[in-house]
Amino acid sequence: MRYSSTGEDVVQKMKLADMLSYADISHLNNIASYYDCDCKRNSKHELIQSILIKAGRKEFLKEQWKSFSPGDLRFLNNLVFDTRSSYSLEDLLAAVRHTSLEEKSDETPGSKPARTALESPREAVSRYRRSGWLFNGFTSSTKYMFHVPEDLKERFREELSLHLKSGLQVSMPPEVYREEQGLITEDLKLMLRYFQEHELTLNAEGFMYRKQQQQLLSTLHIEESLITKGPWRFGYGRSCSEYPDRFALLYDYAVAQRWVQETPAGLTLTEHGKECILSGNQVSMIQLFRFWLKIYKSAVPNLPSLVYWLGRCAKEWVTMDSLHATVGSLVTPFYYDTPRMILERRIVKMLLHLGMLRLGESQTLGTVIRMTPLGIKAGEIAPQLGHGTVHNDNDVII
Template identity: 60%
Template sequence: MNLADMLTYADIGQLSNIANHYDCDAKRNSKHELIQSILSKLGRREFFEEQVSSLSPSDLRFLNNLAFDTRTGYSLEELTAAIRQAAELEEKEDQASSNKKAAAAKTESPREAVARYRRSGWLFNGFTHSTKYLFQVPSDMKERFRDVLRERLHRNLQRLSDDPEVYRDEQGLAAEDLMLILKYVGRHDIELNQEGFMYRRNQQQLMSTLHISEPPITKGAWRFGYGRSCIEYPDRFALLYDYAYAKKWIRENNARLILTESGTALMEEGNQVSVIQIFRFWLRLYKGAIPNINSLVYWISQCARDWVTAASLYESLGWLIRPFYYDSPQNILEQRIIRMLMHLGMLRIGESQSMGTTYKMTALGLKAAEAGIHISDSNDLIL
């Protein structure tokens, strides 16, 4: 439902509040005039851009989350939790800079923020009996917000005029390596340790059969939050392993890793594994640690349609990323998202003598990122 529709259903009290917020010139007792004046003001592109530009980083993070959320309604508790989450980064920055005055000035509670978003026309109560206690966001406001934010993110990007001297492209290799993993499991007697993971010698033997080999995990490194097996296996292999496990192609049985009947059937039929399905699985798998991963992948695709420097991409997007325990925003962007996109064939990583590390999305990556913003929070195939 668009803004015009929601204004039509809104009561005159909320319409007056919105009109007051934007200083609209309309009779406060005429619903028709209020709606027309609000639409006229918010419909002007330059005015809307000014409003978005005046928002704080926490406001932008919150609205960015809403703009990519596939749900049609939110409870008050869900909104206040999202507002609190979006404000965390700002609070940490203030504490780190010892900016006590700024921290003290931010006394707005999440509920007060919800009221402010209602006054500014971002949130409306539902209009049916089943949705009257939920909040909704106008669809066209989401689209316009994305358009304005896209322009903002592009401002600081540093682009390359030519291709970098060398670049890495792994298109097609993830799906092929997944089949090689199944092949190895089917042909070997693989013993698992007490924690249920392969011994290092099996990991090394298996890795040697893959197109992309990763070194085993070093002892003592903290690893959690990125899937069932990331604690013991390197990132790319852990994703492929978790996907095969979730699809029930492999099973851990009596301290052994075995190929299941469905895994055997897949191998015998010679069917290709869809990298898009692995991509969708990855988005859901990493969402616990990176709640806004869908929007981040989308913004990477919008920023890196052509070759851009790694430093400028982080400068543009870093403020949207929350740290995850010891994982810094920069590490999350570079290791958890960019590198995994490369492993999935969605992005190329280049090295330029003059510009350093650079990124560019592949055609498959652009298509997948666009589709990714429509993926719901369904738990299909999550471990």
């Protein structure tokens, strides 16, 4: 989303102190009441100073953390990694609905009540306003939009990083581990050559027959099993319902690049596809990674931030169980997929296929993973790639 208003640009750069100075006195009073500030409630200057003193304390976020529910952490994590500078009420309501789960509040005496399933999305947005996380704009074009103070975003990221890393279980390097770096781009070229050399017909639904799939998969470096009967597959690309996950990503990417064309007569390689094979140029890893982020975001909207946190948390060997307990807490279910399934199958396994992590087995700790140098670099840029703020792949090196 692009904005032309100069007022929007100003709001985007504002810190908490700036936003407080533009807030009306009723909003300031709500924030002061939320944090039990001791000040004159009819003095805007005293209200601002009192709130800033509270919020400026080193323990401010640590104390708030005690009252955050898992849904709060998911919502705020989404917010601080979203590159948009403002949000409509509808944007926020949708984000709250997505990050909410049936939760039980484990409040302690004296703590602020955590959000539960009984709190409506509108009530949640109102609570985030009262706690100083959301502010309305101050110009005619921004007053109905909501903004987040930039310094609170940064502080939240720092605190969440400490929170996630504190729960990790580090492992010794496994004796044997699996790594697929470089294989996915090689298999993409092999797939295109197969399409060039074979006549492939499509079934009534527009997909390859299972025998054709089996023959093609057997020619690739990483051979996957065919899809078996089970829950309805959707949400992870146009062909995920009929093709295995890794192959579906390659196939969808080839179609999106116009290298492959589906016709009533069957599957054919386009002139663009033939040029790709003849050129001998390496397939762009950054474009394939960006494409994966794009098509999986329909099911996992906060995927870029999850990849970012994996890059931060798995710089050394860590257990899958501890990653599920930490980073996995930021994942919401998607129909038949539980948070653990999404983390292990939709994220970790696909990052393995993209050559961005190593997967091993420890005799005592079970499954362990470690990001590759490529994966660590990709994690750093995933939020920018996922939200479309990087427009030239030549400016990105991973």
